[in-house]
Amino acid sequence: MRQANLHTILRSLHLGGAASRSRIVADTGLTRSAVGVLVAELVDRGYVTEVRSDSGGKRGRPSPSVEPRSKNVVLAVEVLVDSVAVAAVGLGGPVLRSVRRDRSRDQTEIGQTVRDIASLVASVVASLDSGSKIWSMGVAVPGLVRRSDAMVILAPNLRWENIDLVELLRDEMSLEIPVFVGNEADLAALAESRRGAAAGIDDVVYLSGEVGVGGGFISSAQIVDGVSGFAGEIGHLPVNIEGVPCNCGAVGCFETEVGEEALLRRAGRATDGGRVAVAELLSAAASGDESVLEAFAEHGRWLGFGIAGLVNALNPSAIVFGGFLGPALPFVLENLQKQLAMRVLSVVQDDVSLFASNLGPDAPLLGASELAWNHALEAMVLES
Amino acid sequence: MRQANLHTILRSLHLGGAASRSRIVADTGLTRSAVGVLVAELVDRGYVTEVRSDSGGKRGRPSPSVEPRSKNVVLAVEVLVDSVAVAAVGLGGPVLRSVRRDRSRDQTEIGQTVRDIASLVASVVASLDSGSKIWSMGVAVPGLVRRSDAMVILAPNLRWENIDLVELLRDEMSLEIPVFVGNEADLAALAESRRGAAAGIDDVVYLSGEVGVGGGFISSAQIVDGVSGFAGEIGHLPVNIEGVPCNCGAVGCFETEVGEEALLRRAGRATDGGRVAVAELLSAAASGDESVLEAFAEHGRWLGFGIAGLVNALNPSAIVFGGFLGPALPFVLENLQKQLAMRVLSVVQDDVSLFASNLGPDAPLLGASELAWNHALEAMVLES
DNA sequence: ATTATTTGTCATGTTGCATTACAAATAATC
DNA sequence: GATTATTTGTAATGCAACATGACAAATAAT
Numbered sequence: 001m002r003q004a005n006l007h008t009i010l011r012s013l014h015l016g017g018a019a020s021r022s023r024i025v026a027d028t029g030l031t032r033s034a035v036g037v038l039v040a041e042l043v044d045r046g047y048v049t050e051v052r053s054d055s056g057g058k059r060g061r062p063s064p065s066v067e068p069r070s071k072n073v074v075l076a077v078e079v080l081v082d083s084v085a086v087a088a089v090g091l092g093g094p095v096l097r098s099v100r101r102d103r104s105r106d107q108t109e110i111g112q113t114v115r116d117i118a119s120l121v122a123s124v125v126a127s128l129d130s131g132s133k134i135w136s137m138g139v140a141v142p143g144l145v146r147r148s149d150a151m152v153i154l155a156p157n158l159r160w161e162n163i164d165l166v167e168l169l170r171d172e173m174s175l176e177i178p179v180f181v182g183n184e185a186d187l188a189a190l191a192e193s194r195r196g197a198a199a200g201i202d203d204v205v206y207l208s209g210e211v212g213v214g215g216g217f218i219s220s221a222q223i224v225d226g227v228s229g230f231a232g233e234i235g236h237l238p239v240n241i242e243g244v245p246c247n248c249g250a251v252g253c254f255e256t257e258v259g260e261e262a263l264l265r266r267a268g269r270a271t272d273g274g275r276v277a278v279a280e281l282l283s284a285a286a287s288g289d290e291s292v293l294e295a296f297a298e299h300g301r302w303l304g305f306g307i308a309g310l311v312n313a314l315n316p317s318a319i320v321f322g323g324f325l326g327p328a329l330p331f332v333l334e335n336l337q338k339q340l341a342m343r344v345l346s347v348v349q350d351d352v353s354l355f356a357s358n359l360g361p362d363a364p365l366l367g368a369s370e371l372a373w374n375h376a377l378e379a380m381v382l383e384s
Numbered sequence: 385m386r387q388a389n390l391h392t393i394l395r396s397l398h399l400g401g402a403a404s405r406s407r408i409v410a411d412t413g414l415t416r417s418a419v420g421v422l423v424a425e426l427v428d429r430g431y432v433t434e435v436r437s438d439s440g441g442k443r444g445r446p447s448p449s450v451e452p453r454s455k456n457v458v459l460a461v462e463v464l465v466d467s468v469a470v471a472a473v474g475l476g477g478p479v480l481r482s483v484r485r486d487r488s489r490d491q492t493e494i495g496q497t498v499r500d501i502a503s504l505v506a507s508v509v510a511s512l513d514s515g516s517k518i519w520s521m522g523v524a525v526p527g528l529v530r531r532s533d534a535m536v537i538l539a540p541n542l543r544w545e546n547i548d549l550v551e552l553l554r555d556e557m558s559l560e561i562p563v564f565v566g567n568e569a570d571l572a573a574l575a576e577s578r579r580g581a582a583a584g585i586d587d588v589v590y591l592s593g594e595v596g597v598g599g600g601f602i603s604s605a606q607i608v609d610g611v612s613g614f615a616g617e618i619g620h621l622p623v624n625i626e627g628v629p630c631n632c633g634a635v636g637c638f639e640t641e642v643g644e645e646a647l648l649r650r651a652g653r654a655t656d657g658g659r660v661a662v663a664e665l666l667s668a669a670a671s672g673d674e675s676v677l678e679a680f681a682e683h684g685r686w687l688g689f690g691i692a693g694l695v696n697a698l699n700p701s702a703i704v705f706g707g708f709l710g711p712a713l714p715f716v717l718e719n720l721q722k723q724l725a726m727r728v729l730s731v732v733q734d735d736v737s738l739f740a741s742n743l744g745p746d747a748p749l750l751g752a753s754e755l756a757w758n759h760a761l762e763a764m765v766l767e768s
Numbered sequence: 769a770t771t772a773t774t775t776g777t778c779a780t781g782t783t784g785c786a787t788t789a790c791a792a793a794t795a796a797t798c
Numbered sequence: 799g800a801t802t803a804t805t806t807g808t809a810a811t812g813c814a815a816c817a818t819g820a821c822a823a824a825t826a827a828t
Contacts, residue, residue: 001385001815002784022806034785036807059795060805144731153731203611215697219610224603226699227587230732231603237693238727240625250727309621309693313599315610343622343634347528347537348614385784386815406775416776418816443826444774 005030005038007381010047013068014092014373015194020053020063039066046133047072047091047380068092071129074376075137075177076369077117078184078362081105081157084113085362086120088128089369093195097124098365108158110168118172125175135379136177138372139165140364142184142214147229150181157211178379180371184208186223186232187367188322188359189216194370196363197355198318205310207234208322208363211274213255217314235259239306257302260324266295278324285331293331300332304339311344311352318353322363326356389414389422391765394431397452398476398757399578404437404447423450430517431456431475431764452476455513458760459521459561460753461501462568462746465489465541468497469746470504472512473753477579481508482749492542494552502556509559519763520561522756523549524748526568526598531613534565541595562763564755568592570607570616571751572706572743573600578754580747581739582702589694591618592706592747595658597639601698619643623690641686644708651679662708669715677715684716688723695728695736702737706747710740 008028013019019027025035042048048066055062070090078085085100099120107113117139125134143155152163166179189206198204204218215234217224225231235255236248243252244262256262260278261271267281268291284292307319321329333354340349359366392412397403403411409419426432432450439446454474462469469484483504491497501523509518527539536547550563573590582588588602599618601608608615619639620632627636628646640646644662645655651665652675668676691703705713717738724733743750 005785020806025806031786032807033787033809036809037784055794055805057795058805059793059803061791061793061807063806144729154729217697219603219608219615220606222604224608224698226603226732227701227735228699228731230699230729230735231697233696233699233729233732234693236696236727236729238623238689241623241689242626248727248729253727305622305625309618310697312617312620313601313615313694313697314608315612315614315617317611343620343632343637345528345538345614345617345620345632347612348610348617351611351614389816404775409775415817417778417818420776420778421815439774439825441826442774443772443824445776445822445824447775 002038003381005034006042007377009035009038009042009066010068010091010377010380013048013066014377017092018065018067020065021050022063024066042066045380045383070094070096071132072376072380073128073132073134074369074372075121075124075134076365076372077121077137077139078365078368079113079117079139079141079158081108081142084116084120085365086117086124087362087365087369088124088134089366089373091373093366093369095362095366097127098362099124108160110158110160110163113158114165114168114172117169121173121175134175134177135376136372137169137175137179138187138368138370139169139179139181140184140187140368141165141181142212144230144233145181145183147225150179152181153230178375180375182223182368182371183214183216183229183232184364184367185214185322186216186225187371188214188357188363189218189232189320189367190223190370191359191363191365191367192320192322192355192357193218193221193318195359195366197320197358199358201318203315203317204320205307205314205316205318206320206322206363207307207325208357209259209325209328210323211260213259215310217316219314234306234310237306237309239302239309254306258299258306258325262302263295263299263324263328266298267292268295275324282324282327282331285328296328296331297335299328300335301339303332304336305343307336308340308343311340311348315348315351317351318355320355320357322357322360326360329354329356386422387765389418390426391761393419393422393426393450394452394475394761394764397432397450398761401476402449402451404449405434406447408450426450429764429767454478454480455516456760456764457512457516457518458753458756459505459508459518460749460756461505461521461523462749462752463497463501463523463525463542465492465526468500468504469749470501470508471746471749471753472508472518473750473757475757477753479746479750481511482746483508492544494542494544494547497542498549498552498556501553505557505559518559518561519760520756521553521559521563522571522752522754523553523563523565524568524571524752525549525565526596528614528617529565529567531609534563536565537614562759564759566607566752566755567598567600567613567616568748568751569598569706570600570609571755572598572741572747573602573616573704573751574607574754575743575747575749575751576704576706576739576741577602577605577702579743579750581704581742583742585702587699587701588704589691589698589700589702590704590706590741590747591691591709592741593643593709593712594707595644597643599694601700603698618690618694621690621693623686623693638690642683642690642709646686647679647683647708647712650682651676659708666708666711666715669712680712680715681719683712684719685723687716688720689727691720692724692727695724695732699732699735701735702739704739704741706741706744710744713738713740
């Protein structure tokens, strides 16, 4: 019971930021004296500090503000095809350190990746304030991560298969902290729902467009992960039975219609230009290039076609667009909304707002930190 | 804390059936003495009975079996276009009484429906054992039910719009019990996941084929309901951009490809034959009619096309087919699985099993009882 | 018949929050 | 500037509920 209450308080401070003690009383339903004891315990353990705050014009004895101490830290790791990033995130969400190392696309081999991560981690850890306590680590991976054992079953772009990333990282690092692994898009969805474009919204669909198309769903503030943790793989949602062959073997998958290559194809460009070519299209669109705008418009139509299904199925409150779809949102919006209006029941459509990602490329990284915090908060409560 | 523990025990008895006291100790992690006190309280309140059971060959003092008492009852109501059903369901899930009143399809007017329900409820209640206690009522409706206020926003087949069913029922009935309303397919999914074809499975996709196509998702044993409770509306999942116009205004919706009319159309029959015509097709298929089997096969292809998306998105452990799709499953299975094999990542596909509904037309009714039980269990714990 | 094992029961201990009264700190009032 | 109303922290005491540990009861194995 003590633990449950400590957890409630810590979690609300982590997600909602500093709060006055009187507010904690109101939020938790506990009595002043109970909250007094509990907060004293949190102060004692070094998790929070109490600072006197001004009365804010209200009369009565001012209630001190309880603030999360960011010397409590988790590490977050993001593995991409062409870069690896590591960050240290404090209790309450502040990004204390963040480093990213670019690499060429053919250096995704697992051994090298693990060594890269370990060296970035070492440098981040060395730069932390002394006295910092690192509680756990979260890793975002662009692939299928099995929930039961955190194995990376398949990460096509990295050419990984059945990788026990947790064990490899623990062997390579000198840190003795628990490591958790999640799917990139699921974690990005979590980050956007907690701290990003959909902050505070509990039912979110996140879409990220890169070479492939990834997705993550948040329902009632929880990641929808399915039996094994593979939910959200919307890249191969069938949308066009007459479509282009996908390298998954099927035809007309969502990602062959709304991925990078589809956009380049529609604009009449070479489809192997990657991120750079897409960036060119975005600036062409921004400067009003008619034919490029038309390509985006057609892109929006297919995007809306697929998203309409997700909205019908999940009745989300927000859809967040990551990857190149974030910056592309203004150019696809009109047709996208036209499709939604046509295919989604109006009451369901009224619920949903569309946002470009707020966190950009760091969304999965921040999501990994939130994954780590989920477990760190429990560990903090259980300690001593 | 007491309440939480009582709730845990009651809930596990309701869902898992009778359990020995020693088993409750193991399941809950509480001590023998604590469980002793808690079970005594439940006995005292009349919720359970303890009966001595034989040792089962194991040595040691035999542990008495704790059994839910089915004089604790909830009422379940199912509103369909052509019938209304009411059941009384005891703690632990037994269906104590069940009545269904058929009506013609043009008698769905709300006032008449409410009177029909009230009269069926009265007869069911009158037939219950004296001393029974009715805790709550659940209603399954084929339409959009807003979670926040239980309003039926839209039920096209009933021609209902913005109906406050809870208030109307309370006014018409002489019972003073809380009433809860849910979407038919969501509740059917819940029932199948708790007591039906997918009993004990926590990640379920349920599909019901009638005139329209409804769906319900269970994720981590919880109904996925979205912000407003409208999730699961897969009838208008876009699947065929070149398809048939749907009466929702769009083209190529899932239900225009896999609903009753689509099947009849494929078999070259009149599309207004309804349930009877579909039953004829099913028996024709069972007796090997080639052209009908071909229609089912084509049906299976589109079914698989849509389901592939759901499987990719939700990584379920089971898919349950209700309505006419249950009996039709054997005839569509081959092509359905072909589509899944083609469009779903193999690891995700390995997780999923396909089942015909176990509960048949009663699935929504039983789901409504489970909805009622969700709240009844809480009320029972809070009492006194 | 005896022993080992499992489990229920009861007396006592401990944990943790609620209750209550009071003190402290602020704004409003005069 | 003193007084009052209001809000909140603090500390002593009480209570609810589960844990602990010793013992008795009921069964199978020896």
